[in-house]
Amino acid sequence: MISILLSILVFLIFFVIHIFMGRYSIRYGCGIKIQSALLFMLGFLVYSFLCFQIQIQNPLYITGGALYVFSAILHFIYFTSPYLGDKSPSSEILFLLSGKKRMNYKEILNSFHDEQLIKKRIEDLHRGGYIVKKGDGYAATKKGFLLFGIIAAYKNFIKWNTGG
Amino acid sequence: MDILIFIIGIMQFIFFVSLQCIFFRFIDTRRVMKWISLFFIFSFICINVLYAFIGFKLNLFSVWIVLLSGIIYGLLAQIYILAVFGVIESSIRIRVLSEIVSYGLKGVSYKNLLKKYNKKIIIDKRLGRFVQSGELIYDENYYKRGSMKTFSYIPAFIFSLYWKLYRSF
Numbered sequence: 001m002i003s004i005l006l007s008i009l010v011f012l013i014f015f016v017i018h019i020f021m022g023r024y025s026i027r028y029g030c031g032i033k034i035q036s037a038l039l040f041m042l043g044f045l046v047y048s049f050l051c052f053q054i055q056i057q058n059p060l061y062i063t064g065g066a067l068y069v070f071s072a073i074l075h076f077i078y079f080t081s082p083y084l085g086d087k088s089p090s091s092e093i094l095f096l097l098s099g100k101k102r103m104n105y106k107e108i109l110n111s112f113h114d115e116q117l118i119k120k121r122i123e124d125l126h127r128g129g130y131i132v133k134k135g136d137g138y139a140a141t142k143k144g145f146l147l148f149g150i151i152a153a154y155k156n157f158i159k160w161n162t163g164g
Numbered sequence: 165m166d167i168l169i170f171i172i173g174i175m176q177f178i179f180f181v182s183l184q185c186i187f188f189r190f191i192d193t194r195r196v197m198k199w200i201s202l203f204f205i206f207s208f209i210c211i212n213v214l215y216a217f218i219g220f221k222l223n224l225f226s227v228w229i230v231l232l233s234g235i236i237y238g239l240l241a242q243i244y245i246l247a248v249f250g251v252i253e254s255s256i257r258i259r260v261l262s263e264i265v266s267y268g269l270k271g272v273s274y275k276n277l278l279k280k281y282n283k284k285i286i287i288d289k290r291l292g293r294f295v296q297s298g299e300l301i302y303d304e305n306y307y308k309r310g311s312m313k314t315f316s317y318i319p320a321f322i323f324s325l326y327w328k329l330y331r332s333f
Contacts, residue, residue: 001228004232019329019330022329022330023329023330026330026331058165059166060165060166060169060232061166062166062167062169062170063166063169063170063232063236066170066173066236067232067235067236067239070236070239070240070243071239073243074239074242074243074246077243077246077247078246078319078322078323078326079326079330087323087324087327088254088320088323089256089286089287089290090254090290090294090320091320091323091324093287093290093291093294093300094294094299094309094317094320094324095324097300097307097308097309098309099309101308101309102306102307102308103306103307103308104305104306104307105291105305105307108287108291108307109283109284109287112283112286112287113283114278114282114283117256117283117286118256118260118277118278118281118282118283119274121256121257121260122260122274122277124257125257125260125261125264130261131261131264134270134271135271135273136273136274137271137272137273137274137276137277138264138271138272138274138277139264139267139268139269139270139271139272140261140264140265140269140271144261144264144265145265147258147261148261148262148265151251151252151258151262152262154248154252155252157185158184158185158188158189159188159189160188160189160193160252160253161193162193162253162289163252163253163254163255163258163259163262
């Protein structure tokens with residue numbers, strides 16, 4: 001059990017450090033880097049070091065390590081939302097209707113804008129090198145075609161036709 | 165015990181992904197969250213029943229094994245749903261990329277892209293899914309929150325929590 005508590009404790013410490021780093025860099029405009037999530041690799045080294053240093057009866061090193069690694073990956077996934085600066089429309093709808101508030105379809109639809117939902121994502125894809133500007137529009141790059149191919153293969157495998 | 169917890173957690177996850185890959189082609193796409201939740205619980209029960217037949221003895225160790233393997237499974241399933249399945253099911257970026265790719269090398273203008281994919285399509289899909297799962301109620305032309313808290317509520321809640329943690333000053 002001590003190894004489990006140790007992995008939770010180390011994760012929480014590095015989680016708090018990451019939040020402070022993120023808040024500081026966003027507040028002072030230096031922009032948080034996605035690589036900052038690599039901080040959690042250092043956390044794993046700390047966890048491993050502590051496991052070897054402390055003599056534990058019935059150790060659960062693998063379970064503790066797995067909990068740490070999977071929690072860190074999950075943190076990284078959740079962190080990409082504030083990192084990229086876009087809230088998901090699903091969270092936004094739930095937020096709009098929080099409490100006892102009720103809204104009709106038009107009111108909900110008017111709370112969103114194509115610029116916010118589509119344009120920003122196009123800019124991200126452009127920055128990531130998945131698409132290029134072509135005249136007044138956009139075309140996919142090799143990298144974009146490759147990513148699309150991987151996704152299409154997975155969708156075809158599970159026969160899933162919807163998306164977005 | 166250590167390796168057993170890990171193996172049971174991984175087995176539950178593999179069983180869950182296999183169920184999803186085999187049976188998702190037959191489900192109503194608007195009820196995706198309901199089916200994911202069902203497969204998630206079913207995989208947890210199936211593998212633990214299998215473990216009960218093979219080596220379960222009612223003691224504290226077995227309780228820890230079920231609990232900790234369940235947590236490992238829960239984390240892995242969430243990673244898979246958010247980073248793999250969630251990306252193809254609801255990522256706007258991927259859908260935008262797919263639309264642009266469908267026009268080939270000649271590309272598409274922003275205006276034409278909006279004709280095929282826009283905020284109406286995005287919001288309609290999400291509202292339909294929420295109403296089907298019971299998280300939203302559509303009554304007399306109005307949407308309001310339902311009493312149902314499904315699994316989809318958890319990631320939505322955590323995402324808003326992360327926004328508060330990182331971006332609220």
